[in-house]
Amino acid sequence: MSENRPETANVAPGQPHDSMLSETLSYVLGLGLALVLTGISFWVASTSALWGPGVAVGLVVLAIAQMGVHLVFFLHITSGPDNTNNVLALAFGVLIVFLVMVGTIWIMSHMNANMGMAPELMNLQMQH
Amino acid sequence: MTSEAATIGLTHGGSEDTGLGHRGPESKSIVVPYGFWLFVLSDMVLFSALFASYASLAHATDGGPTSLQLFDRNLVAIETIALLLSSFVCGLAMITAKRANMLWTQAWLLVTGLLGFVFLSIELFEFAKMIGEGAGPQRSAFLSSFFTLVGCHGAHVTAGLLWIGTMMAQIWAKGFREDIVRRLLCLSIFWHALDIIWVAIFTIVYLIGTLP
Numbered sequence: 001m002s003e004n005r006p007e008t009a010n011v012a013p014g015q016p017h018d019s020m021l022s023e024t025l026s027y028v029l030g031l032g033l034a035l036v037l038t039g040i041s042f043w044v045a046s047t048s049a050l051w052g053p054g055v056a057v058g059l060v061v062l063a064i065a066q067m068g069v070h071l072v073f074f075l076h077i078t079s080g081p082d083n084t085n086n087v088l089a090l091a092f093g094v095l096i097v098f099l100v101m102v103g104t105i106w107i108m109s110h111m112n113a114n115m116g117m118a119p120e121l122m123n124l125q126m127q128h
Numbered sequence: 129m130t131s132e133a134a135t136i137g138l139t140h141g142g143s144e145d146t147g148l149g150h151r152g153p154e155s156k157s158i159v160v161p162y163g164f165w166l167f168v169l170s171d172m173v174l175f176s177a178l179f180a181s182y183a184s185l186a187h188a189t190d191g192g193p194t195s196l197q198l199f200d201r202n203l204v205a206i207e208t209i210a211l212l213l214s215s216f217v218c219g220l221a222m223i224t225a226k227r228a229n230m231l232w233t234q235a236w237l238l239v240t241g242l243l244g245f246v247f248l249s250i251e252l253f254e255f256a257k258m259i260g261e262g263a264g265p266q267r268s269a270f271l272s273s274f275f276t277l278v279g280c281h282g283a284h285v286t287a288g289l290l291w292i293g294t295m296m297a298q299i300w301a302k303g304f305r306e307d308i309v310r311r312l313l314c315l316s317i318f319w320h321a322l323d324i325i326w327v328a329i330f331t332i333v334y335l336i337g338t339l340p
C-alpha cells in the first residue's frame with residue numbers, strides 16, 4: 001500500500017487511489033463510459049444509416065477509445081509523475097503491438113496482391 | 129548530480145526524484161505489480177501476433193462457413209457485458225481489500241468469478257455449437273486462426289478464474305497480509321487486461337467480421 005511518501009513516489013498500475021468515494025466514482029465512471037462505447041459499437045455495426053466503407057474504421061476507433069477508458073479508469077494509468085514508469089512501459093508495448101499488427105497485415109496483403117496467383121489458388125495456398 | 133540529472137531530463141517538476149536511484153529501490157508493493165504490468169504488456173504483444181494472423185487468414189475459408197454465417201452478435205453482446213461487469217466488480221473488490229474488509233472483498237471476488245464463469249460458459253457453448261456444425265478448427269485456415277485467438281483468450285480467462293479462487297482462499301486463510309494484497313493487485317491487473325483484449329476481439333472478430 002502507499003507509504004507516507006510525498007507525491008513524487010511511484011504507484012503500481014491498478015492501485016486504487018485515495019478516498020473511497022473517488023475510487024468508486026472512478027470505477028463507476030469507467031463502467032458507464034465503457035458501456036456507452038460498447039453500445040455505440042454494436043449500434044454502428046448493425047445500422048445501415050452510416051456510410052458502409054467507414055464503419056470498420058469507426059469500430060476500430062471506438063475500440064481504441066474503450067481501451068483508453070479501461071486503462072485510465074480501471075488500471076489508473078495517468079499522466080502524473082508517479083505514473084511515468086507505467087506509461088513508458090505501456091508506450092513500448094503499444095509500439096510493438098502496432099509494428100506486429102500493421103506490419104503483418106501490410107506485408108501479407110501485398111503478397112496476396114503481387115504473387116500473381118488466381119484467387120482460388122491463393123485460397124488454397126493460405127490453408128497451410 | 130542534481131543539475132546533471134536535470135540537464136538530461138530525468139527530473140519531474142519540483143520533484144526530488146532524480147530517477148537515478150537516490151532513494152534506493154522502490155518497495156516490493158511497487159516493484160512486483162510493475163513487473164507484472166510488464167508481463168501483461170508482453171502478453172498483449174503475444175495477442176497482437178494472433179490478431180495479425182487472424183487478420184491475414186480471415187478470408188481463407190476454403191469454401192467453408194464464413195464469419196458472417198457463424199457468429200451470433202446477441203451472444204457476443206452478453207459475453208461482452210458479463211466480462212465488463214466482471215472487470216468493474218473486480219475493481220470494487222480492490223477498493224474493499226485496501227480497507228481489509230473481509231466480507232465484501234470475498235463477496236465482490238465471488239461475483240467477479242461468477243461473471244467470468246458466465247462469459248466462459250457462453251464461449252464454450254459457442255465453440256461446441258460451431259464444432260458440432262462441422263466448423264471446427266481443422267475446417268479452414270480462417271477457423272484455425274479464430275480458435276487460436278479466441279481460445280487463447282478463453283484459456284487466459286480460465287487461468288484467471290482459478291487465480292480468483294486461489295486468492296479468495298488465501299485471503300480467507302491468511303488475511304490481508306502485505307504479500308497477499310500484492311498478489312490481489314496483480315490479479316486485478318490481469319483481469320482488467322483480459323477485458324482490454326476482449327474489446328479488440330469483439331470489435332475485430334465479431335463486429336467487423338459480421339459487417340454486411
